[in-house]
Amino acid sequence: MIIPALFCIAALLCLSVAGAFFATTPSGRTIVYGGSLLVSIASLLIALLSIGAAPETVTLPIGLPWTGANFNLDPLAAFFLAVVGLGSAGASLYALGYGRHEHEPQRVLPFYPLFLAGLNLVVLAADAFSFLFAWELMSLASWALVMSHHRESGNAHAGYVYIVMASFSGLVLLLCFGLLAGTTGGYAFSAIRAGHPSSGVAALALLLALIGAGSKAGVVPLHVWLPLAHPAAPSHVSALMSGVMTKVAVYGFIRIAFDLVGAPTWWSAVIVLAVGGITAVLGVLYALMEHDLKRLLAYHTVENIGIIFIGLGLALAFAANQLPAAAALALTAALFHVFNHSVFKSLLFFGSGAVLTATGERDMDHLGGLIHRMPKTALTFLIGCMAISALPPLNGFVSEWLTFQAILLHPDLPQWGLKIMIPADGALLALSAALAAACFVKAFGVTFLGRPRTRAAGQAREVDRFSLYAMFGFAALCLLAGIFPGVMIDLLGPVTQALTGTHLPTQLGLEWLSIVPIASARSSYNGLLLFVFVAGSASITALVIHRYASRSVRRAPAWDCGFPDPRPITQYTGASFAQPIRRVFGTVVFRAHEIVTMPPPGDIGPARIEKHLSDLIWDGIYAPIADVVWRLSLALNALQFLTIRRYLTFVFAALVILLLVLALWQ
Amino acid sequence: MIQDLLVQGTQMALVLLLAPLLTGLVRKVKARLQRRRGPSLIQPYRDLNRLLGKEVVLSENASWLFRTAPYVIFAVTWVAAALVPTFATGLLFSWSGDLIAITALLGSARFVQALAAMDIGTSFGGIGASREVMIASLAEPAMLMIVLSVALIAGSTQLSTIADYMASSAAGLRMSLALGLVAFIVVALAENARIPVDNPATHLELTMVHEAMVLEYSGRHLAMIELAASLKLLLYVSVIACIFFPFGFGGGYAIGLLCYLVKLGVAGVLLGVFEMSIAKMRVFRVPNFLGAALMLSLLGVLLLFVSGGM
Amino acid sequence: MTHGFDFDVSHMLAGGLVLASFAMLYQDRLYALINVLALHALILTLSVAWQAYIQQAPHLYVTAAIALGFKAIIIPMALRRMVHRLGIHREIETVVSIGLTMLAGIALVALSLMVMLPVTAHADPVAREDIALALSVVLIGLLIMVTRRNAVSQVVGFLSLENGVNLAATGAQGMPLVVEISVAFSILIAFIVVGIFLFRIRERFDTVDLEALDRFRGERR
DSSP states (O other), X not given: OHHHHHHHHHHHHHHHHHHHHHTTSHHHHIIIIIHHHHHHHHHHHHHHHHSSSOOEEEEESOSSTTTOEEEEEOHHHHHHHHHHHHHHHHHHHHHHHHGGGOSOGGGTTTHHHHHHHHHHHHHHBOBHHHHHHHHHHHHHHHHHHHGGGTTSTTHHHHHHHHHHHHHHHHHHHHHHHHHHHGGGTOOBHHHHHHHOOOHHHHHHHHHHHHHHHHHHHTOTTSOTTHHHHHHHSOHHHHHHIIIIIHHHHHHHHHIIIIIISOSOOHHHHHHHHHHHHHHHHHHHHHHHTOOBHXXXXXXXXXXXXXXXXXXXXXXHHHHHTTOHHHHHHHHHHHHHHHHXXXXXXXXXXXXXXXXXXXHSOOBGGGOOOHHHHOHHHHHHHHHHHHHHTTOTTSHHXXXXXXXXXXXXXXXXXXXXHHXXXXXXXHHHHHHHHHHHHHHHHXXXXXXXXXXXXXHHHHTXXXXXXXXXXXXXXXXXXXXXXXXXXXXXXXXXXXXXXXXXXXXOOOOTTSGGGOBOSSOTTTOOBOHHHHHHHHHHHHHHHHHHHHHHTOOOEEEEOOOOTTOOOOOGGGSOOHHHHHHHHIIIIIHHHSOOEEEEEOOOTTOOSOOEEEEEOOOXXXXXXXXXXXXXXXXXHHXXXXXXXXXXXXXXXXXXXXXXXHHHHHHHHO | OHHHHHHHHHHHHHHHHHHXXXXXXXXXXXXXXXXXXXXXXXXXXXXHHHHHTSOEEEETTOOHHXXXXXXXXXXXXXXXXXXSOSSOSSOTTGGGOOHHHHHHHHHHHHHHHHHHHHHSOSHHHHHHHHHHHHHHHHHHHHHHHHHHHHHHHHTOSOHHHHHHHHHSXXXXXXXXXXXXXXXXXXXXXXHTTOTTTOOTTOOOGGGOXXXXXXXXOOHHHHHHHHHHHHHHHHHHHHHHHHHHOOTTSSSOHHHHHHHHHHHHHHHHHHHHHHHHHSOOOOGGGHHHHHHXXXXXXXXXXXXXHHSTXX | OOOOHHHHHHHHHHHHHHHHHHHHHHOOBHHHHHHHXXXXXXXXXXXXXXXXXXXXXXXXXXXXXXXXXXXXXXXXHHHHHHHHHHTOOSBOOBSSOHHHHXXXXXXXXXXXXXXXXXXXXXXXXXXXXXXXXXXXXXXXXXXXXXXXXXXXXXXXXXXXXXXXXXXXXXXXXXXXXXXXXXXXXXXXXXXXXHHHHHHHHHHHHSOOBHHHHHGGGSSOO
């Protein structure tokens, strides 16, 4: 089925060209987004059909003359192709309605199918050159989309940071592949696999892959571009970047760490676990301090990537200790979370895009009361919030439950680093889950609930039907994946089989459709029964009470302690909601402090409260590097103004030095 | 099959019936310690009956979320309480959710409650919701760490299996269990809005956490929420009883029921005495208190990983 | 792993000592800190008495009596009177926040387990884990001394450190009575000397806050 997949990519490239021509016409949007929708659905179906099938390879005569361009569709690639297809189908459907509000469609329409083509190509690539080509295509197309609204404040800076970090990730991956190809220079993945790199080289390659692919995925401290770039792009592109592109980066890491490098070492698992844990907690703490809805969602992506890397680290740890069943469980948990996150993060970005369209505001402190004005968007956003906070019976809970089961599996690992890192990661995972719930109570509560804080929020209207179809579809997927998790686990069976050598026991035959990842005496979970029980008891209770007790309702003003204040500005804002958590965690992590200036008694001037947060990662790592680069370039600037004699001296000196080196080498 | 179904149904009805009685017992003990007569033990039932018949007064800004939240909170807490073995282990549907699922179900109830608090659009709801999520951000990880340490000792996360293991002689005295018990009691006090974390009987809005979230509720909605709060207290007491004091599970339903009632009574009296002996903490001392619980439970898990016998 | 009842109880008491050390980290009021110190010494007494019972070493009963008499009763009473006379029964200022201190405490427990368990791999299992937990009590005692500013709380940290050393010595079955008595007397002498010094310092400088005392050291920095 790889040939049809490649045809889909070709179709996307044609759509990109069509987008360039038809961008300014009214039907351009329908052509590009409608075409992308059809192609994405096709590629999703192809991927689902190929997961259980045997791997296929094809070599095209384009690219480098001695390797050609190899493409491979094995179970891992098929799973990620399905994730990409699902995410892009949803985004294209959403964009059919959302794209109506785009002022400069010629900056978005040609690059959108190009971005999708890049995403698909990365997953299918089977040699280093096509992989890196597709990676760069993905980065450049998304950079163009980020810069599409370049006149808005902050977007130019966002695009600049993004392109620097994307180039950095491409460079590190180039180093990684170069190291793996070794002196023989075989860049095809099959050649690298057969080459059996030595353990030192393998460990270094895994670290480079963690830095390169991790930077694209958003691990701390390489995440700084994510909260700048994801909000700057149009909402359907933000959904793709957060929900799909980060997963493609995770695919890159899995491909290198589990497939190409060979048997992992335990201390690389410790590094991945440490990185994953820190990313998870820091991501959600940053998100809690934000009041821009899209930046909050982008920081939250960082947290979920951390959770995925915790699962991957566990899989590496178990694989290093020759425990394939445990590695399969951890890998299943991580991949399930990949799917879950792409679904609910896209849903949340669609919702924030809908809010942006309806009100023109991204700042949640200017919103409020939208549940009355935009009820359908509010309902789907609520389902997304509940899913991302890992509440049963939705899908976020299942992947978190599987990760905890993986943590519990083997407390008797021999290495001390793992003995300490795994329970620490369990604590960090639990902490990040609790903070995520807090974050989304804030996001939903301040944006949709309460009373409208500005006139724009008070006059919002529901969005168009395409956006609603996309949001309802993804919300339904969240619920279905939570109620029938056995389907997903069985679908992931061939993937874990290929990577770890074994897979979890088949889930679909179990009674009442529960999931039993290890043994039924040990643990089991039944999402369907829990959902039925909760829904059933709630409805029966409501029916009984309304029938036999009372059902009368009276409307009245809210309780105000006798001091009525009709202004909605007295409500809690995002910053007020996060203040207790800012005080508990923020004083350490962000050096958060508040400065309160009160006028003396009798003075009618306003009191002021300022809160100060410092981003320690930016100040500690990136600002010094930028400073050094700036100073170096200032110093080197003098080279621009030399005389001709000085330039000739340079050339002469370089020639002499090279000849010396040649002489000494002999 | 039918008998199993009947036993499960009886357990669900039992927890529902006993929950207000436990609350009444705690109030009675506190009143007696204050040298008052106090309300009768069945006063909570009378309160629920009265509230169910009253008209609901909704604020003008309340949405469908505010109106459906009490039923959802009650249903979720009831399902979670029905999953805990009370007088017998191994009930029919006890395998559909383990301890992690129970913790997460209570988290869902809290999520919906906090959202309902934000719905009104006054600052009281905000103060309740923001303090509640701060407490939860430390209490829930502590709870999960306790679950992990208990699961590592018993070899399973299913409560029935854990109860059977703890009741057998294989458990023994373990330091992680002691740390877990101390941490669990702290978490239970925090989650059920008891002194020293929150005062369930306060009328001052600035001292409220849970009460501020339900400030706007009235009539049948308030009845549902109060019943859910009593159920949550019963759930926590049942979990402590079945993990740390698993006596009486082996001897049939009658013995199990008797032991369970005795455990509830002892817990109610101890809770009342404890609440009367210390004062409520300032809000920003609560993170230190819960942080200590989180550290103790983390220490328990660490000991189990690092040195297998502990 | 099933162990005998003896092992479980001695283990539980050693763990209780670690728990009491954590409780000391958490306290920020002086009277409560002294009460927890008394509890610490009480648990040490029980642990030493239990070791005396299972090792059948009657001289350890004397050690337990010394621990009970001096460390659980006399020294806390003396400290309480000292605090009252110094007039400093107010809040302790800790240098680092309580959350981070407790996290450091956990890291120290993990460190001591990491160091002690592999080193004593061939020893008696009762002694192994007791020594590892005793080392963590010592390290947490040092942590208390490092993170407090008040001189009396530093003395409390030092005393809890000494309790940890005691636990290690009794667990290792190698502590003759004469050593214990001489150590206890030297602690008593040191305590009296420290007490005298604290009063003289207080008379002279009107404070026992170490940060403030730093200014009077003489060499300006």
